[in-house]
Amino acid sequence: MSSDLVESIGLLLVFLFISFYFSATETAITAAGKIKLKSLENTYPQRKKGFAWLAENIQKALTATLVGNNIVNIAAASLATTVSVSLFGQNGPIIAVTVMTAIIVVFCEILPKVISIGYKEQVLNLSLPILSAVYFVLSPVIYVIHGLIWCIGKLLGLKLDAKRSFITRADFEMMIRESGASGALEEDERKMIHGVIAFEETRVSEVMVPRTDMRTVTFDTTVEDASAIFLETGHSRVPVYQTELDKITGMLYAKDLLGPLSRGMKGETVEDLLRKPLFIPETVKTDEAFELMKKSQIHIAIVVDEYGGTAGLVTLEDLIEEIVGDIQDEYDDETPDVLDEGGGSYLVQGYVNLEDLSETLGYSFEFDDVDTVAGMLLTIIGDFPKEGQSVCFGPWKISAVEVEEHRVLQVRMERMDGGKNHEEGEN
Numbered sequence: 001m002s003s004d005l006v007e008s009i010g011l012l013l014v015f016l017f018i019s020f021y022f023s024a025t026e027t028a029i030t031a032a033g034k035i036k037l038k039s040l041e042n043t044y045p046q047r048k049k050g051f052a053w054l055a056e057n058i059q060k061a062l063t064a065t066l067v068g069n070n071i072v073n074i075a076a077a078s079l080a081t082t083v084s085v086s087l088f089g090q091n092g093p094i095i096a097v098t099v100m101t102a103i104i105v106v107f108c109e110i111l112p113k114v115i116s117i118g119y120k121e122q123v124l125n126l127s128l129p130i131l132s133a134v135y136f137v138l139s140p141v142i143y144v145i146h147g148l149i150w151c152i153g154k155l156l157g158l159k160l161d162a163k164r165s166f167i168t169r170a171d172f173e174m175m176i177r178e179s180g181a182s183g184a185l186e187e188d189e190r191k192m193i194h195g196v197i198a199f200e201e202t203r204v205s206e207v208m209v210p211r212t213d214m215r216t217v218t219f220d221t222t223v224e225d226a227s228a229i230f231l232e233t234g235h236s237r238v239p240v241y242q243t244e245l246d247k248i249t250g251m252l253y254a255k256d257l258l259g260p261l262s263r264g265m266k267g268e269t270v271e272d273l274l275r276k277p278l279f280i281p282e283t284v285k286t287d288e289a290f291e292l293m294k295k296s297q298i299h300i301a302i303v304v305d306e307y308g309g310t311a312g313l314v315t316l317e318d319l320i321e322e323i324v325g326d327i328q329d330e331y332d333d334e335t336p337d338v339l340d341e342g343g344g345s346y347l348v349q350g351y352v353n354l355e356d357l358s359e360t361l362g363y364s365f366e367f368d369d370v371d372t373v374a375g376m377l378l379t380i381i382g383d384f385p386k387e388g389q390s391v392c393f394g395p396w397k398i399s400a401v402e403v404e405e406h407r408v409l410q411v412r413m414e415r416m417d418g419g420k421n422h423e424e425g426e427n
Contacts, residue, residue: 008083015076016108022069024112025131028123029054029062031116040121050128063142064135073104173197188325195323204289205282206353206371207322208303208312212407213351216241217270219249223257224266230254237300239313240274246309248302250274277302282311290319344415347401350374350408361413363394374408392416 032040037055041048054061080100085092116123135142152158176193179185185193216239217226229238236254241247256273260266278301280289293301293316305311338360339347348357352373354365370379377398378384380391385400385408392398395417401410 005083005086008079008086012076012079012083015072015079016103018072019069019076019104019108020112021127021130022065022072023109024116024123025127026062026065026069027113027116028120028127029058029065031120032124034058036120037124040124043121044125047125047128050132051124053132054124054128060142060146061131061135063145064131064138067138067141067145068134073108076100076104192324195325199290199322200285200287202286202322203282204280204284204286204303204314205311206355207286207318208282208314209318210312210351211245211310214239214245214310214313216245216248217252218242219271219274220269222266223260223268223270223273226252226270227254227257227261227266230257239277239302239310240270248277248279248310251277251300279304280314282306286319286322289314290316293319341412346413348373348411348413350377350410361415363396365393373411377408377411 029037034055037051037058041051041055044051077096077100081093081096084096084099088095173194176185176190176197179190215229215233215235217229219240219242221229221240226238230236238252239248240250240252242249252270252274256275257270260268260273278293278296278298280292280301280303282303282305284292289301293299299316300313301315302313303311337349337352338357341347346361350373353371354367354373354376355371357373358365365376367376367379370376376393377391377400380393380398381389384406385391385403387400387403390397390399395415397414397416399412399414400408401412403409
């Protein structure tokens with residue numbers, strides 16, 4: 001075997017190794033993503049500047065690896081053909097194509113990509129210095145390619161620039177679901193993160209205490225009677241109205257009664273003890289309400305409807321519970337919102353939000369005009385249900401368990417199809 005042939009084979013192996021490097025680097029960059037690259041700045045402080053550059057120039061770096069990979073693959077294929085012709089004559093090109101295809105696919109594409117997915121941090125740490133040099137050498141070609149892509153995008157009316165956010169909401173929600181399924185996140189952790197994501201999409205009307213459940217006092221209530229109400233309910237604040245519930249005039253704090261009580265002024269009215277109420281429209285999102293209440297240093301607000309009437313009230317605790325889940329204290333009713341009775345039967349409180357119900361039962365309950373289980377039952381029946389009255393909705397049998405003055409307080413939901421999951425509810 002001539003020395004030229006030996007040199008050609010050696011150069012061919014070098015080309016294949018370089019192709020292996022480019023494929024591994026490309027996959028490591030795409031597998032890591034921008035957020036991971038940012039975090040690697042702290043993991044590998046000696047490469048901090050390099051990872052910072054890579055995080056801000058991902059598309060350019062990927063273009064460098066793709067251009068370099070194609071160059072060496074073409075060079076390797078050409079060189080392999082020359083070597084094969086020298087060794088096998090007329091059959092050389094066919095043998096070269098067959099062998100090089102197998103080698104490039106297996107050893108220069110599949111193998112490095114599989115390795116990089118499992119060891120992306122290590123691959124990036126080792127390959128970054130070489131990548132910087134390759135980018136410097138190929139930068140004129142890269143700029144020309146990006147210019148051509150921009151022109152093609154303009155001609156086709158497409159936005160082909162590579163700018164994008166770190167991660168989309170859909171990507172993040174998918175990550176949370178997959179993390180929960182794999183066991184990387186506990187169920188409580190997954191629900192809390194989901195609550196943070198959904199916080200800005202939830203309306204105050206979905207989390208408020210409706211006006212029918214509000215405990216209030218009139219402005220002429222005595223200090224003694226107001227104290228009794230605070231002791232009975234366990235609340236620390238209650239709204240105060242004049243002639244009707246739509247005319248809230250102030251908020252009464254339990255601690256403000258201590259002074260009059262200590263001075264023996266039990267018969268005095270609470271009118272002079274009121275604090276200015278905070279009013280919030282029911283269409284406001286929970287994150288906006290949270291910021292407003294925090295800025296105002298007020299823990300309770302009156303929710304008003306589009307006509308200016310009282311729709312309900314909301315507290316900071318109600319808003320925080322949207323993220324961390326129910327916060328129980330010694331005054332809260334310990335009855336769970338959705339009680340699993342076994343055998344596919346659930347006892348559900350009427351105020352439960354349909355989105356929470358859908359997540360708990362694994363079935364989509366979607367209605368355009370109502371948000372609660374009670375509203376759903378009224379919509380399905382088309383009238384006020386009587387206790388014990390049942391109706392079917394998809395695979396569910398829904399029964400009114402407790403009804404009080406046209407208010408549906410509890411329903412029982414029984415799954416009739418053995419628990420098969422459905423994507424959507426059926427009317």
